[in-house]
Amino acid sequence: MPHAPAERVHKMYSEGGSFMKGMLLGGIFCIVATLLSSFNFGHQQHTDHHNHHHVNAPSKEELLRLPEHKRIELSQNIRVYCVILVEPKDLAYWAAVRETWSKHCDKAEFYSSEEVKVFESVSVETKDPWIMLRKALKHAFDNAKDHKWYFIARPTTFAIIENLKYLLLNKDPDQPFYLGHMVKSGDLEFIELSGGIVLSSEALKRLVGVLGDSSKCPEQGRMIWKLPEDKELAVCLKYTGVFAENAEDTEGKDIFNAKSVNSLINEAMAQTPQEVAESCCSDVAVTFNGHSPNNMHVMMFGVYRLRPFGHKFHDSLVFLPPKDSDND
């Protein structure tokens, strides 16, 4: 025998020990590398994008890591450009949106299929929803570069822009973000337009870059049949490496909703009857969809005015009421 059994066992132990030490050092190396990369680059996770489909609102811990002057600066500097796609038949909703939530956008522009006498809008001169969306986004890109975030909605959507800014606070607009209420349809993950679509500066830039490429992003759509415009958008963005992400609050509730509060409350009444208002929806929800124009006025009152006396929130951001408005 080349070695005595005792010697062989001893050798195995020392090799096993070395192996374990190697594993341990490898593990520590990986943890350190991950921590370093998440601090320095912050978005390396995007290369591994298809593993992360959820974007969260910042937690208190994250916000408190930012110094006070930085938080105030951010409150004032984060600017949202709202793109609202309308048609003449939407006039009642259009009016409600003008009088309610759109006043809280830094700039709101209504893109209409045709010019309408009653309200100002940018006419895109087409009834085709996908072409409308393309033209509106191109116009937004050309005219509103100083806004770093773009929010796209229908007039049946109600949005709370302050909560949108809270969500976006710790996100870099020079990274590609495409957020909202995500839906999976076969292989395609897309953001539902009625629940509001959020695009960062970089995402919009990439989209505009591919709009001219008729092999990737044609005007007539890629299928023989017409896909809804929010799906077409997802396909084009995918070509540029931008993927849809669902947004949730710190309790895991959806922040963007393609349904109305009434609808969600009714669901909660059936599923969790002992805590309906607590469980139906997020406290910092950004969107709901499907409210009547009258109900939008009620929601405006409910969000910006109605509250119980005697509670103070220590929020890390400060948003002032807009000028020339009396229903908030």
Next chain:
Amino acid sequence: MAMMSSGGAFFLGFIVSTCTFYLFPMEAPLYKNLHKLDMLVPSMNNLKVENESLNWKVGGPALINLEHPHLKAGKDSSVADDIYNKVRILCWVMTCPSNLEKKARHIKATWSRHCNTVIFMSSIDNPSFPTIGLNVTEGRDQLYWKTIRALHYLEQHHLNEADWFLKADDDTFVIVENLRWILANYTPEVPIYFGRRFRPFIRQGYMSGGAGYVLSKGALQRFVEGFRTNVCSHTSSVEDVALGQCMEKMGVQAGDSRDSLLRETFHPVVPEILLAGKFTRSLMYRIYCYYPTVEGPQCCSDLAVSFHYVSAELMYILEYYTHHLRAYGYQYRYNPRLPDNYTRLLAH
């Protein structure tokens, strides 16, 4: 069999470990941990609210709130807590056996949790809901009898438990914290009552039944005294007008419940009608309202107290709008302080 050297084994272990960690992304658990702290605190508070038996003591048919529900962590409720102990409100809800499951149940699950005590008044005793049976039959013509019996019951059994006694229908939604803010300017011994003030029939006006009205302890005592001395009696079945008559006869003042910008707080209809409709232009409404009516958003105070004709679904929607949904970081336009006379009140 070729034996590896120690160095080779070490190197192999390092490679295996590195590959393992990159196959299962580390970032997800690290990122999620940041949120765990935030999630823990709200869930602890949620426990207290959802498990009824933990924070409600059943005192006969009355539900006595042992702890003011804090529905969310991360906010400073010290002012609300202080007022809670100094302006004690007993809420009594007018209902009937056929409405317990349809309507009263939703009040139990929403706004009544914010009262210091809540009692559901019906025509039949129901120990499990619980409700009190007032020894009347049901029907519109019995409404004032129900009120008379209810107020006598409260004066007899609950007079010292509360400073103010709020009446609501089973389709009234109330924001109790805002009611406390209004009442904080008054001491409960003073005979006064508040609600949505209507002008017709009574010289000092009367309070709409559906929008809810609240009597001070002094007012409750005067009401009962009025019946004892036959100054007051069952004059009609129109409950709110008849009560208003007794109040005037007994020298109970009809108070002004408007906020510091003179906007109404008690409302006889749902918010949509006042905020979005043209209802406020109707002649009938303008005749009835004691104070000048306002159309549009200034119809209603930010610190609204009540709405009427509220369906079950709308109860939960209003609870969500009032106590949950908000615009993060938003600085309200209207920021009233506690009223001047608040310092006179004592905690219980």
